Amino acid sequence: MSPSGERITVDDGTLHVPDTPIIPYIEGDGVGADIWAAARPVFDAAVETAYDGERAIEWTEVLAGEKAKEHTGDLLPENTVETIREHRVAIKGPLTTPVGAGFRSLNVALRQKLDLYANVRPTYYIDGVPSPMKNPEQMDMVTFRENTEDVYAGIEWEAGTEGAEQVRAFVEDQMGFDDTIHDGPVGIGIKPITEFGTKRLVREAIDYALESDGHQFVTLVHKGNIMKFTEGAFRDWGYEVAREEYGDAVITEDTLWEERDGDPPEDAVVVNDRIADNMLQQVQTRTDQYDVLAMPNLNGDYLSDACGAQIGGLGVAPGANFGDAACLAEPVHGSANKYAGQDKVNPSALILSGRLMFEYMGWDEASAVILESLAETIQQKRVTYDFERNLEDAELLKCSEFGQAVVENMR
Incomplete structure (x- = not known):
C-alpha cells in the first residue's frame, strides 16, 4: 500500500x-x-x-x-x-x-x-x-435488487429429511394448510422479506432517481398478486417510504393520472408498481417507459439479466x-x-x-x-x-x- x-x-x-x-x-x-x-x-x-x-x-x-x-x-x-x-x-x-x-x-x-x-x-x-433488439437504444434502466433477503436469506429443508417433515406437519396441522402440499417427499423453503430490508432498498432507489438526470420513474416490481405477505408487502412498504419520507418530491402513479393527466412533474419522481411477469415483457415492449426498478432479490436477478440481453449481453x-x-x-x-x-x-x-x-x-x-x-x-x-x-x-x-x-x- x-x-x-x-x-x-x-x-x-x-x-x-x-x-x-x-x-x-x-x-x-x-x-x-x-x-x-x-x-x-x-x-x-x-x-x-x-x-x-x-x-x-x-x-x-x-x-x-x-x-x-x-x-x-x-x-x-x-x-x-x-x-x-x-x-x-x-x-x-x-x-x-x-x-x-x-x-x-x-x-x-x-x-x-x-x-x-x-x-x-x-x-x-x-x-x-x-444487439438482438430492433431499438436497443431505448434501454436506459437501473435495477435496484435487494441483496440480503428473499432467496439470498432462504432457509431450506431437503425432501425426505426429518426437518422437511416437521415443517410439513407444522404447516398442515398447526397452521391449517392441510390441502396445500402434495403427498410424498417435499422440499420446503422459506424466503424472508422484511420491512427494514425493503424500505432501505426502496429509499436507495428513490434517492438515486432524485439525484440522477433523466430518471423520473421508480417502479416496484413484485409478485404480490400471489405472494401477498412477502412480495405484496414489499410493494406496500415501498409505497409507505414514498408517501411518508419524501413529501412533494415523490408522487404515485395514481396521483400522476388523477391530478396531472399523466404529465410527470419536472421536479418530482413518480413511484408505481408492476407484477414481475408482466414487467418481464414490458422491459421489451415498452422499454422507454421505465427508468429505475426496485425489487426483491430473485425478481431483480432475472430482470437485470433480461435487460442486459437487450443491450448486447x-x-x-x-x-x-x-x-x-x-x-x-x-x-x-x-x-x-x-x-x-x-x-x-x-x-x-x-x-x-x-x-x-x-x-x-x-x-x-x-x-x-x-x-x-x-x-x-x-x-x-x-x-x-x-x-x-x-x-x-x-x-x-x-x-x-x-x-x-x-x-x-x-x-
Missing part, C-alpha cells in the same frame, strides 16, 4: 474522497486476472485525463476466491472483508465458489458480510454493440453493490473459467463497473471519459471475439489489446 494514498472517510453519511484515495481490489477467479489487467490501465488513464494528473488511485490488492485459498488457505479471509469495510469503496472481478466450499456464493457472502444491501445494475446501450453489463456510504463494484458476468489465461474475453463489463464506482465517488469527469473512450473503441469496430463474430469488417482484439485501445482513444 502506497504511503501517499488516503482512506475515503464518511461524515454524517457523506463520503469524503481525497485526491489519492486507496481503493482495494479483488482480481477475481477465472478470467478475473485477464480483465483486471485490461481494466486497471483504463481506470488510471481516465483519472489522469479527467484531472490532468491532480488525482490518482492508490490500488491495494485484497484476496478472495482461488487466489486467497492458495495464499492463505481461506476462500474469504476476514482481513479482506475488514479492509473493504474500512476503505468504503472497492472493486472486484468475478469469483467462483468451489463445490463443498461452505459458501452458497462468495459474491453473496461478501455482500452480506459488508451489508451491501442494494445490487445496482445500470443497463444502457452503447452504439455499435450487436453480460459482456457490457456493469454492476455494483451499495450499502450505507459503501460501494463494491463488480461486473455482472461470472468467472468463465474455461477462458482463464487466454487474454480473450471482453473486459467492458468490469471497465463500466469501474465507471459506476467513479460515479459513486463523485468523480463524474473520470466516469464520462471511460464511457466516451470505450464507446469510441466499439464504434471503430476494434472489439473482442464476442462482438467481432457478430460485426462486419471488425478488427479482432485480445482482452488486453481492447483495454489499450480504450486508453489510446482517451489520448
